[in-house]
Amino acid sequence: MKIGIADTTFARIDMGGIAIDEIRKHASVGLERYVVPGIKDLPVACKKLIEERGCDLVMALGMPGGAEKDKVCAHEASQGLILCQLMTNKHIIEVFVHEDEARNAKELAWLMEQRTREHAVNAVRLALRPKDLEKLAGTGQRQGFEDVGPARP
Ligand code: RDL
Ligand code: RDL
Ligand code: RDL
Numbered sequence: 001m002k003i004g005i006a007d008t009t010f011a012r013i014d015m016g017g018i019a020i021d022e023i024r025k026h027a028s029v030g031l032e033r034y035v036v037p038g039i040k041d042l043p044v045a046c047k048k049l050i051e052e053r054g055c056d057l058v059m060a061l062g063m064p065g066g067a068e069k070d071k072v073c074a075h076e077a078s079q080g081l082i083l084c085q086l087m088t089n090k091h092i093i094e095v096f097v098h099e100d101e102a103r104n105a106k107e108l109a110w111l112m113e114q115r116t117r118e119h120a121v122n123a124v125r126l127a128l129r130p131k132d133l134e135k136l137a138g139t140g141q142r143q144g145f146e147d148v149g150p151a152r153p
Contacts, residue, residue: 001127002029002031002054003030003057003059003127005019005059006033006045007033007034007061008036008041008061010037010038012105012109013063013112013113013116015061015063018117018120022116022117022120023120026121032049032053032054032055034046034049038073039074039096040076040077042077043060043077043083046058046081047084047087057090057091057123058091058092060093060094061096062095063112064097066099074096078096093122093123093126095116097144115144118144119143138150
């Protein structure tokens with residue numbers, strides 16, 4: 001089992017390093033990292049991690065900026081990541097933290113780290129422990145900020 005990590009230099013926190021640190025806590029798997037300038041470069045990085053570097057699942061990590069053009073860019077990147085999943089029949093866990101989800105740099109750093117760590121656990125579950133996800137079905141999980149929880153407790 002090999003997990004790919006694709007991340008960007010645009011992000012304001014080392015999301016790839018954090019993802020690798022978290023995955024190592026939960027599983028003994030091969031890891032391949034591929035760093036690109038920005039989120040629109042992630043789809044092909046993921047495709048190469050899957051097709052050329054033998055990854056079974058990839059995490060795509062990035063930080064869309066707060067401007068309108070960044071949101072368009074994030075939507076385009078997301079479409080590319082979904083297309084790549086359909087082309088390769090492999091999961092890509094998209095970990096995007098929009099810069100304007102946080103009120104300041106300190107909260108942004110916290111959110112980026114927290115969402116990355118929680119989705120790294122999701123990546124391990126998808127790759128190795130799908131039954132763990134089944135147990136969490138319909139429980140209102142979120143990554144980063146607090147879980148919302150089930151509507152019928
Ligand atoms: O291929 C080079 C760049 O076009 C690519 O890296 C883009 O993803 C860079 N980029 C933008 O051009 C932009 O307008 C990024 C953002 N916004 C953004 O919000 N977040 C990024 N990249 O990671
Ligand atoms: O690949 C991991 C996640 O990116 C993926 O599971 C997304 O579908 C999660 N997600 C969002 O990132 C988001 O901004 C969801 C929502 N919004 C949403 O409204 N409902 C979801 N997922 O089920
Ligand atoms: O309702 C508040 C948030 O859940 C909502 O704004 C989400 O869309 C935030 N969000 C993203 O914007 C995103 O790109 C989330 C994810 N990805 C994600 O992977 N997991 C989340 N929220 O819980």
